[in-house]
Amino acid sequence: MNGDVFPESYTSEQILTWKSKANGLLDSNPKLFILLNQGDRDWMDSGEGGWKKIRSLEKLLSQAGHPRFQVFLNQGCPGPWTVSFPNLEIVVINSQWWNHPFDKPLPTSDACTIADTDNFIEELEGMLDEAKSKNVLILSHFPLVSLGNYGGRFAVSDYLLPPKVAFRQNVGTSKDIVNQQFDAFRYRIANVLHDYSSVVFASGHERNHSIIKAESNFFINSGAPVSAGFVVKSRRAVLRSSAPGVVELTYNQNGQVSFSQLNVGANQLSASKTGVLINASISRPEITATAQTPPETGIFTKVAAGPEYASGWFKRLWFGQHYRASWTTPVQVPFLDLSNTYKGLTITGKGGGRQTTSLKLSAGDGKEYVFRSVDKDPYRALGFELRGTVAADVLKDQTSTQQPYGAMAVAPLMDKIGVLHATPKLYVLPKSEKLGDFRADYAGLFGMLEERPNDKIAKDKVFAGANDIEKSFKMFSKIYHDHDNYIDKKEFGKARVFDLWIGDWSKHENNWKWAGFKDQRGEVFRPVPRDRDHAFSRWDGIIPWFADREWGVPNGENFGEKIHGLRSLMWQARHLDRFAANELSKADWVNAAPLLPIRKLVNQFDTHARYLLLEPDVSP
Numbered sequence: 001m002n003g004d005v006f007p008e009s010y011t012s013e014q015i016l017t018w019k020s021k022a023n024g025l026l027d028s029n030p031k032l033f034i035l036l037n038q039g040d041r042d043w044m045d046s047g048e049g050g051w052k053k054i055r056s057l058e059k060l061l062s063q064a065g066h067p068r069f070q071v072f073l074n075q076g077c078p079g080p081w082t083v084s085f086p087n088l089e090i091v092v093i094n095s096q097w098w099n100h101p102f103d104k105p106l107p108t109s110d111a112c113t114i115a116d117t118d119n120f121i122e123e124l125e126g127m128l129d130e131a132k133s134k135n136v137l138i139l140s141h142f143p144l145v146s147l148g149n150y151g152g153r154f155a156v157s158d159y160l161l162p163p164k165v166a167f168r169q170n171v172g173t174s175k176d177i178v179n180q181q182f183d184a185f186r187y188r189i190a191n192v193l194h195d196y197s198s199v200v201f202a203s204g205h206e207r208n209h210s211i212i213k214a215e216s217n218f219f220i221n222s223g224a225p226v227s228a229g230f231v232v233k234s235r236r237a238v239l240r241s242s243a244p245g246v247v248e249l250t251y252n253q254n255g256q257v258s259f260s261q262l263n264v265g266a267n268q269l270s271a272s273k274t275g276v277l278i279n280a281s282i283s284r285p286e287i288t289a290t291a292q293t294p295p296e297t298g299i300f301t302k303v304a305a306g307p308e309y310a311s312g313w314f315k316r317l318w319f320g321q322h323y324r325a326s327w328t329t330p331v332q333v334p335f336l337d338l339s340n341t342y343k344g345l346t347i348t349g350k351g352g353g354r355q356t357t358s359l360k361l362s363a364g365d366g367k368e369y370v371f372r373s374v375d376k377d378p379y380r381a382l383g384f385e386l387r388g389t390v391a392a393d394v395l396k397d398q399t400s401t402q403q404p405y406g407a408m409a410v411a412p413l414m415d416k417i418g419v420l421h422a423t424p425k426l427y428v429l430p431k432s433e434k435l436g437d438f439r440a441d442y443a444g445l446f447g448m449l450e451e452r453p454n455d456k457i458a459k460d461k462v463f464a465g466a467n468d469i470e471k472s473f474k475m476f477s478k479i480y481h482d483h484d485n486y487i488d489k490k491e492f493g494k495a496r497v498f499d500l501w502i503g504d505w506s507k508h509e510n511n512w513k514w515a516g517f518k519d520q521r522g523e524v525f526r527p528v529p530r531d532r533d534h535a536f537s538r539w540d541g542i543i544p545w546f547a548d549r550e551w552g553v554p555n556g557e558n559f560g561e562k563i564h565g566l567r568s569l570m571w572q573a574r575h576l577d578r579f580a581a582n583e584l585s586k587a588d589w590v591n592a593a594p595l596l597p598i599r600k601l602v603n604q605f606d607t608h609a610r611y612l613l614l615e616p617d618v619s620p
Contacts, residue, residue, distance in 0.1 A: 002204030039141035046174035077112035089131035095142035098185040110477035143203035153232040211239040222247035302330040305404040320541025322400040336427035338434040366461040407532035424448035468516035472509040484522025493592040503559035506534040
């Protein structure tokens with residue numbers, strides 16, 4: 001049930017009666033599952049008391065629960081959530097979270113694990129990546145595309161009132177999929193799905209039935225079980241109907257996905273149209289062994305981080321020399337021994353990040369690790385209309401502004417100033433059965449392995465011996481709800497001054513974790529900076545030079561002997577700095593400056609790429 005199940009007004013007795021009937025239906029059908037999503041009417045038609053109502057509804061539905069009755073209300077959080085079957089992965093989205101204009105769970109409310117669009121998109125992409133061997137069905141009450149009135153499609157007669165039609169098509173109400181609340185999210189989701197195939201996105205909001213094929217994905221609207229409305233003709237429509245009923249999907253064991261349009265008549269359902277959407281399941285192709293990905297581990301190989309960044313004088317003049325020498329110089333790196341490193345590593349899933357390819361791993365030593373690619377690809381961070389264009393090529397080329405091994409240079413420097421951090425090591429992933437479903441895409445990947453700060457492991461194994469490891473917004477919430485908790489502000493100031501010295505301009509909230517330690521006062525949080533992609537960033541070349549001006553992009557700064565753009569260096573972290581460092585005095589900031597000749601130490605390390613790689617440490 002994809003949202004809007006209950007009327008705007010209901011009593012507790014009505015809800016419990018409905019739940020009892022649903023439980024009886026489940027008891028008499030042992031293979032039946034009921035998944036209940038939320039819609040705009042459940043949120044009081046996007047009204048002011050919508051969040052309060054959804055929490056009240058969840059409280060009622062949690063009574064007399066059934067193991068095969070899954071309610072996806074979760075305090076009104078956006079999701080995403082997954083339900084797994086042998087040949088099908090279902091992803092549930094609360095689309096109303098974006099559409100709702102009033103109170104709803106935000107990062108500061110501490111109601112949701114995810115309560116912002118960026119983290120939601122990252123989580124959704126991870127779910128879709130991990131489900132590539134299955135068919136995928138996404139359930140969302142609001143559709144992304146529609147052939148009905150809510151999608152801005154109207155009958156000819158409606159155009160006799162042009163102001164109404166123009167408003168619905170361009171501004172929209174809270175029920176239209178074109179409205180200022182929902183537009184940005186709709187665009188982001190469409191952008192994500194552009195990278196995948198054979199995904200079915202099913203919605204229940206529009207008062208008609210349609211199946212629309214867009215590239216290699218399908219968008220189903222089925223929101224007219226009793227009465228239906230207008231639906232426009234479309235060459236992309238596999239199905240379109242204004243007859244009351246439902247659309248039924250069938251997922252077969254061989255991977256075939258078929259549909260039936262079931263119309264209501266004489267108190268029964270009858271199929272009026274059937275068809276096949278997907279002919280076979282998605283399967284990963286096997287790869288063959290190459291010289292770069294032998295089946296045995298413990299062998300060294302030479303690999304360049306980014307040979308594609310080589311350039312002639314003309315490109316270097318206009319787009320910069322950057323760190324092209326480091327990217328194109330082969331270095332000697334060991335293959336990662338998954339069986340023995342850290343007492344054995346097991347892949348647990350795909351990591352986050354839109355530009356970095358990464359894997360999460362659990363180790364025999366009880367800790368968790370992450371493997372991140374050295375090279376970056378901004379392809380997925382671009383809107384699909386820019387992909388394959390000159391703009392995409394230029395943006396990809398500007399990855400060379402990053403020092404590929406900068407994180408390895410930063411780690412020993414941070415040891416000197418006493419700031420917590422992970423220490424990465426360079427490896428190449430082998431062609432190993434231990435990679436499982438990830439072998440086809442990840443064998444031969446050149447990247448860095450480092451400990452993943454996490455507290456969901458044995459307490460004696462937690463990073464830095466901390467009691468808790470929190471993301472920034474969770475840490476903010478803990479401080480807000482208990483004033484005995486606090487940030488080690490002087491250590492944070494030291495970490496921020498260090499960021500300025502190495503030219504790392506990207507330290508926004510998501511680039512930090514926080515290690516919590518109990519003391520007599522409460523819990524003190526020490527900063528754990530991460531993601532050093534932009535350390536020592538170089539913006540030479542004519543075009544990057546213009547971008548680096550004060551009137552250019554607000555963030556970003558060329559690394560050199562002197563700091564020229566303090567505002568640019570601090571722009572990304574301005575909100576975090578105001579929260580975490582507001583009690584620091586000018587003297588505190590001055591004293592935070594570590595007594596290390598960092599500029600002299602790192603200014604010349606692009607003359608060759610061997611500064612940390614002459615004697616690679618491959619010990620587990």
